[in-house]
Amino acid sequence: MSKYALIIDYKYCTGCHTCEVACRKEKGLPVEEYGIKVTKQGPVKLGGAWMYDYVPIPSSLCDMCEDRIEAGKRPACVHHCLGACMTAVPIEKIGETVSGKGEKVVCFIP
Amino acid sequence: MGTTDEKKWMTEEDGIIKVRSCAWSAPGDHPTGCGVIMSVKDGKIIKVEGDPEHPISQGRLCPRCLAFDEVQYHPDRLLHPMKRDPKDRGTDKWERITWDEAYDLIETEVRRVWEQHGPECCFVITGTGRETTLWANVYATNVLGSPNRTGVISGASCYGPRCTMANYHLGAGYPELDYAAFFPDRYDDPRYEVPKYIVIWGKDPIYSNSDGLFGHAVVDLMQRGSKLIVIDPRLTWLAAHAEYHLQLRPGTDAALGMGLANVIIQEDLYDHEFVDEWCYGFKAFAECVSEWTPERVEEVTWVPADVLREAARAFATNGPSSAMWGLAFDMQENGVQAGHLFLGIVAICGYLDVPGGLTLAAPASFMGKWRYDAVVSLPPETRDKLIKPLDGRYSVYTTGGAMPGALGDTMIDWLEMENPPFPLKLGWIVGSNLLACSAAQPERWLKNLQQVEFFIANEIFMTPTVMALADLVLPVSTWAEHIGIVMPHFGRNTHFLGAMNQAVDPGDTKSDFQIMLDMGKRLRPDIWPWEDEEAFLDEQLHTEYDWDFKDLQQDVVRQQPFEYYKFRTGKLRADKDPGFDTPTGLVELKSSIYPMFGEEALPFFKEPYYSPYSDRISDEVKAEYPLVLTTGGRNILYFHSEHRNVPSLRSLHPDPLVTIHPETAAKHGISDGDWVAIENPEGRCVQRASLSYEADPRIIHCEHGWWFPEQTSEAPNLYGPFKANPNNLIPHEIIGSTGYGANYKSVIAKIYKVDGLDS
Ligand code: SF4
Ligand code: SF4
Ligand code: SF4
Numbered sequence A: 001m002s003k004y005a006l007i008i009d010y011k012y013c014t015g016c017h018t019c020e021v022a023c024r025k026e027k028g029l030p031v032e033e034y035g036i037k038v039t040k041q042g043p044v045k046l047g048g049a050w051m052y053d054y055v056p057i058p059s060s061l062c063d064m065c066e067d068r069i070e071a072g073k074r075p076a077c078v079h080h081c082l083g084a085c086m087t088a089v090p091i092e093k094i095g096e097t098v099s100g101k102g103e104k105v106v107c108f109i110p
Numbered sequence B: 001m002g003t004t005d006e007k008k009w010m011t012e013e014d015g016i017i018k019v020r021s022c023a024w025s026a027p028g029d030h031p032t033g034c035g036v037i038m039s040v041k042d043g044k045i046i047k048v049e050g051d052p053e054h055p056i057s058q059g060r061l062c063p064r065c066l067a068f069d070e071v072q073y074h075p076d077r078l079l080h081p082m083k084r085d086p087k088d089r090g091t092d093k094w095e096r097i098t099w100d101e102a103y104d105l106i107e108t109e110v111r112r113v114w115e116q117h118g119p120e121c122c123f124v125i126t127g128t129g130r131e132t133t134l135w136a137n138v139y140a141t142n143v144l145g146s147p148n149r150t151g152v153i154s155g156a157s158c159y160g161p162r163c164t165m166a167n168y169h170l171g172a173g174y175p176e177l178d179y180a181a182f183f184p185d186r187y188d189d190p191r192y193e194v195p196k197y198i199v200i201w202g203k204d205p206i207y208s209n210s211d212g213l214f215g216h217a218v219v220d221l222m223q224r225g226s227k228l229i230v231i232d233p234r235l236t237w238l239a240a241h242a243e244y245h246l247q248l249r250p251g252t253d254a255a256l257g258m259g260l261a262n263v264i265i266q267e268d269l270y271d272h273e274f275v276d277e278w279c280y281g282f283k284a285f286a287e288c289v290s291e292w293t294p295e296r297v298e299e300v301t302w303v304p305a306d307v308l309r310e311a312a313r314a315f316a317t318n319g320p321s322s323a324m325w326g327l328a329f330d331m332q333e334n335g336v337q338a339g340h341l342f343l344g345i346v347a348i349c350g351y352l353d354v355p356g357g358l359t360l361a362a363p364a365s366f367m368g369k370w371r372y373d374a375v376v377s378l379p380p381e382t383r384d385k386l387i388k389p390l391d392g393r394y395s396v397y398t399t400g401g402a403m404p405g406a407l408g409d410t411m412i413d414w415l416e417m418e419n420p421p422f423p424l425k426l427g428w429i430v431g432s433n434l435l436a437c438s439a440a441q442p443e444r445w446l447k448n449l450q451q452v453e454f455f456i457a458n459e460i461f462m463t464p465t466v467m468a469l470a471d472l473v474l475p476v477s478t479w480a481e482h483i484g485i486v487m488p489h490f491g492r493n494t495h496f497l498g499a500m501n502q503a504v505d506p507g508d509t510k511s512d513f514q515i516m517l518d519m520g521k522r523l524r525p526d527i528w529p530w531e532d533e534e535a536f537l538d539e540q541l542h543t544e545y546d547w548d549f550k551d552l553q554q555d556v557v558r559q560q561p562f563e564y565y566k567f568r569t570g571k572l573r574a575d576k577d578p579g580f581d582t583p584t585g586l587v588e589l590k591s592s593i594y595p596m597f598g599e600e601a602l603p604f605f606k607e608p609y610y611s612p613y614s615d616r617i618s619d620e621v622k623a624e625y626p627l628v629l630t631t632g633g634r635n636i637l638y639f640h641s642e643h644r645n646v647p648s649l650r651s652l653h654p655d656p657l658v659t660i661h662p663e664t665a666a667k668h669g670i671s672d673g674d675w676v677a678i679e680n681p682e683g684r685c686v687q688r689a690s691l692s693y694e695a696d697p698r699i700i701h702c703e704h705g706w707w708f709p710e711q712t713s714e715a716p717n718l719y720g721p722f723k724a725n726p727n728n729l730i731p732h733e734i735i736g737s738t739g740y741g742a743n744y745k746s747v748i749a750k751i752y753k754v755d756g757l758d759s
Helices: A018-027 A066-070 A076-080 A091-098 B068-072 B099-116 B132-143 B160-170 B217-223 B253-266 B272-278 B282-289 B294-301 B305-317 B335-348 B368-376 B395-400 B408-416 B442-449 B464-469 B512-523 B533-541 B549-555 B619-624 B662-667
Strands: A004-009 A036-046 A049-058 A086-090 A105-108 B010-013 B016-022 B035-041 B044-050 B122-126 B197-201 B227-231 B244-246 B322-325 B426-430 B454-459 B472-475 B484-486 B496-500 B557-559 B627-631 B657-660 B675-680 B683-691 B699-702 B747-754
Touching: A004 A049, A004 A091, A018 A036, A018 A076, A049 A105, A076 A086, A076 B044, A086 A091, A091 A105, B044 B068, B099 B122, B099 B426, B099 B454, B099 B472, B099 B512, B122 B132, B132 B368, B132 B426, B132 B512, B160 B335, B197 B217, B197 B305, B217 B227, B227 B305, B244 B305, B253 B282, B253 B294, B253 B305, B253 B335, B272 B335, B282 B335, B294 B305, B322 B335, B408 B442, B426 B464, B442 B464, B454 B464, B484 B533, B496 B549, B512 B533, B533 B549, B549 B557, B619 B747, B657 B662, B657 B675, B662 B683
Parallel strands: B122 B426, B197 B227, B197 B322, B227 B244, B426 B454, B454 B472, B627 B699, B657 B683
Antiparallel strands: A004 A086, A004 A105, A036 A049, B010 B016, B016 B035, B016 B496, B035 B044, B484 B496, B496 B557, B627 B747, B657 B699, B675 B683, B675 B747
16 A cells, blocks of 8 residues: 555646646556546536536556655656646645645545 | 756756756647756657746646657657659658758749749748747748738637737737736735636637646636636536636627626726726727627527626626636637727726736737848838738738738638739648648638649648648657747747757757748848857847847746836837827727728627528528537647647547537437537538537537548548538638638537448
8 A cells, every 4th residue: 555645636627637648658658558547527517506527546557656756756647737736645644635625625545 | 968956957867868948849839838857868858747947837737748759759750851743742652852952942943933923922821839830921021032921710810810909909919817927936926916706708728728828827826716707608617617607609709798898887897097097988888888788698698697797797896807818709700899898898897917917018029020020021012912802801900910911711712713913833831730720611722722833841740731732841840859939929928938948859850940041041041141040049039138048048937027007107108108009098998990991999799600690691591500519629638730649648539529418419319429420501520429518508519620640641531631620611701801700619500420430
């Protein structure tokens, strides 16, 4: 299990695919494989309001870019995320990181 | 080299050289100039990452720059000049030649045309976005000695109209969302204020990054509290996240603008001080919009009256707020009027040139003077041979507008004329894949351009356009292989200058600039004194700055000085008086310029030509084509017709998609993923159905720019640029009286299921 968690404040995820391509390049993955994949919900009207959200989900190939983190950098997906809505934190810091972010936040421990 | 100082543009560590640069083109992009760090090993780029020190992009990149290595080292890249006998157009009979041979051939052909027919019989075709948009006019004037250049697109429907409107109404460059882009510490700068609301009108900036705007700045501002008012026929991601979504019928923006202005004026929500001191024609403007009650606007635009009212109130009463206008303004016959209303609304709310409003830049002469000198370097009798309509129509475009040249529509008419005043003999295509992308009625263009005796094309890949038309193709270097300057908004609202720094050897390719310089020296040597591009850039920089390209290269990015409230301090006008650089010195809510060209001084609404309510088409036609078709929504994986051959990108979006509301699809027996024909009296195309509530049940949306690099290259297939092309459905020359605006985004259509792309 990873020592780090990927926290995504997905109210700001625009589905831009940057994380997918950044990960592919970082890990040298072929096009049939992926380290993270954007999923889409909606647009659908729920309770009178539109929901239209994207959430990227890391795959079994995601190693949280531990080598990058250890070198003082952010994971490739986090570094490039156009919505600036991804963070990587040690798992013990999940609580303090998500609190204050409000609604629509997910946490992955790949 | 050899230092580890991170501030330097080139550093080396463990045999890997890291080069900091600002990306532009080729491949295509607008001058957004995001910061990149290229890792180079043994002369090869092994990785592209975002540069965290870039003040605008801050380390972020879109997928296109991340997948750049797949362009740079693509097996199909054009790597050497190639020629083909003109009788073999459309076939793969290319012959590799040297640059000297290519240049000799161009010189011979150009001199032949000059002597036998005159320089005006040479012309340039250009596209959008790529660095060559800076050079295209000059390719025509300073290399070919001709005033004739065309962007092909009907009604010059791209950026030029908005720049012209900004010029005429504000006397300023392009007004842009204030995203603190001029300030080194950005949103934290004490001068800055976060806009309370941002109107996003006719634009999907998070995917388009248009004209130099870093689109995700909108998301930055959402994170800082800005609320959105989105005006878009589609329920985009931004629209779904907006406080107000005004989901208008395509092509009715002017009616919507009338309504917004009317509510703001009727309910007395406007900025009296700004209007009294800095606006001209308020009374006439107010009277002109007064009949447009929200209820009447609802009938025309389909936007509920209450939504319109509430959005207008929210925007006008929560200052500072900002607004951005998009390509949809350029792409309608009625777009000049819609733009007039947009500028009028932001002006009367007092949001121009204020913190958190819309930034206005003082006019910049950088590159502008050179481009102006280029035009006047032609003898007056040659300048007079600009291709324009023989009856003098479209005088705004042909005489006064931004980005002048020959209108695409006029070009087609000219080519179809039995006895034109002069024939077109030699064409040079610099950065345009018109058959797949910009041309309305692309097959008609193809047919007509075949009469041109000799075509040169600059490209990085074989495209349908090159395969169909070119007799000589010159391979262009990528942004990693040449130097240059990125200038967001092409000098019209430039928050920074960025260095494009060379990281790797271009091999046997050359930049568009280098080709222009080399051929300029051969054909018009008196006006090409520069030894190389750097000498040229230095001289351009010295028109405004006391530093050189080398200084910019070292810093990679230099943000521009900026002040708010320039209208008070005289910094918007050439004569340094306070006010705006218009004939009245004020924001012109009533235009003093349009009447000189036979256009109305005040805005009006005109129903699109092909629409369910049009009185210019018959009821039978309306009944047969019941849906409204809009086109051109952006996909971040592609820049217009580019990148379809990049595996990492294409795999994420393999097919051209037509978005259809699930109920509408069900009525037509169409399921998600089916191939669907989209047809109207002008033509037809086929795309794959994507069923989504993004579309209103009455409106469908088609993607643009599709061709299929994996298909047969030879004619008649030509990689299939006509199959999925919604421009087949766009009429010829239904454009505004100014010459601006074709309804690329608002026609009508019917849909039916077919078996595949080829059926
Ligand atoms: S953390 Fe690294 S491996 Fe995991 S998804 Fe992000 S880029 Fe890929
Ligand atoms: S890069 Fe960020 S904004 Fe883009 S899809 Fe991934 S998580 Fe969402
Ligand atoms: S917008 Fe995308 S393609 Fe353009 S410079 Fe930025 S990252 Fe590169």
